Amino acid sequence: MSVRKFFSRIINWELWNFNVIYAPISPVWLWYAIRSRAFWFFTPSNPTIDFGGFEGEGKKEMYDQLPPEFIPRTIYIKHDEAFNKVLHILKQSGFEYPFVVKPDVGMKGILFRVIENEQQLKKYHERIPVEYIVQEKVDYPVEVSVFYYRYPWEKKGVVSGFIHKELLQVEGDGKNTLRQLIAEHPRAKYRLEEMEHRHQHRYERILPRGEVFYLSYAGNHNRGAKFTNLHHHIDDRLVEVFDRLSHYNESFFYGRYDIKTTSIEDLKQGKNFMILEFNGAGAEPNHIYDCNMSLGRAYGVILKHWKVLYRISRYNNRQGVPYWSFRKGRAYLRAAKKHFRLLEQFD
Template sequence: MTDTTTTVNGRPDAQPAAPTVSAFEFWPGWIFYTPIVLYWIMLGLRYRDFSLPTAANPRIETGGLCGESKSSILDMAGDEARQWIAPYAVLTTGENDTARALAAMEQAGLSFPVVLKPDVGCNGTGVRIMRDADSLREGLAAFGRGVPVMLQHLIPYGHEVGIFYIRHPDEAEGRITSLTYKEVPCLTGDGHSTVEELLHADPRTRLVPHIYIPRLRPRLNEVPPAGQSLPLVFAGNHCKGSIFHDCAADITPELTARVNAIMRDIPDFHFGRIDAKALSLAHLREGKDFQIIEINGVGSEATHIWDARTTLREAYATQFEHYGETFRIGAKKRREGWKSSGAMAMLRAWLRQRKLMATYPLND
């Protein structure tokens, strides 16, 4: 199978033109998520357990809702799943952490450049590229002491994707409910405009300059040469400025079969999102040539809702359906004998994660 679809900045060109920013994409979180919280409370009352979704992935802390270790999820992978995961190493910042990091990299077969990221966190906060030992030293020092971090292979593939997977405990096979392609927004120099001027001239970035300026502040007065491309973000998160495209039409039986084989090799995992990079979109559709960055649990979203073409009604319908599934799966796992984490444990995990994230450096 060959990929005959042309792309523009990673977006399939065959798709109809979309607005640059959706009406709700950058609403304050408390506004967008309030109806979802109310729906969660309603389901908690119905099932008599507000923390029941944490039982959907019972071997993960809080089911992956918050506060979980990213590496602990990857560590559960069996031989089949592990071959699809980008190699990684874990350490805790502190005394001699650069030397320990280099030793951990060697043991894991990692070489520069690598991705440095917190082991507990979300939304790409603190994710940075380390290109040599000096940048690694500076990167580790930017975190607080005693913070668990991961070093991971920088996957060279050009297409970052989010694959949402759901499998009920009484089902032999799961399904992919969402496939999202993530586009890195770029500015292109014209030889006379500053980065700040380019930012305010671009159809998308001029609408949300506050998303990009903090990372670009040291370069705002630079004048990029004509034709030079300036990527605005590395972490593939919409709240950090990445552009998301709903590509559910590319969910194929081959991709579904591959994802099923991987996720069935992670014990008692039933609900979450795989973040990965693919060599090409054609290869992804065939279920080959991709590497997993991380696997997220019940706190993850079907990220196609952030496609600018998605309506608010469609976004909420997706959120309600997915969170409803966490309760339904959690109820089935409860009948198997698993227990939910409890509301207080959820709160403690969320507070711990929030405290940690407040200390993380700005992401690339």
């Protein structure tokens, strides 16, 4: 890494390691655990999701609790299934290329792929070591994240964060190779090892002028997506849409929805949108990124959300939703981390 890039990482807190960012405020998290007399104080926050949706929950349990008309068509594939049977299942389900594949239990865009043909699917199926999902590719042009919470004793919730996502991409100029475009990209240049792993076989390709090449299809900050704050678009109509989603099963009180839609206006009207993910207690308020926000202000946003999470969890516990025991939570988290380490080896 060049000296210039090194100092850019030092100055820009958004490029810091996750643990480095959160270390100074971790005592607040511990304080909530002490007040709750439960190390895993957040587990009652979303009562019908394992571990409150903090980590390690399956997508199937999440999709099963959301309105089916707002979920992309999805099927579940066992990784050790015979490939011919997989093709038969896809045909019976009416799937056509391209479509999306990802682990049922995954995070940070690990092993998320867009499959264009049978050869790619075969390679993915033979490689992935866990159960995965095949999902209809949603081609709505606008991808957003909406952070929403609702206190269980209230009917109306709060949309605290609303951002637009732009996938990590470069645009060809008819002159430079993909390698050169990546090296000059404001975000991709900090991810050269990842870019080389994924795209080295295309590095010397010169993209025609105007051609867009997606370096990652995952709309995560962890995968280099660009976020634009849409806070000024938050209004009662938007809140009403997510109130209805929250009341659908009366169990999703805190988390972030990742959504594709035809337009912001359509989303506010409750139409033409699909929910790609719901992330529960472990969801980061990602509207702190790409908004020229100081680290101090970002800490204020995070701490506000932690307080909300604590209050929701405490209330649900008093209504009879138990906290997970330390032993149960530790075992669950260890299994989840082991699972993710396995995924990272194959990503």
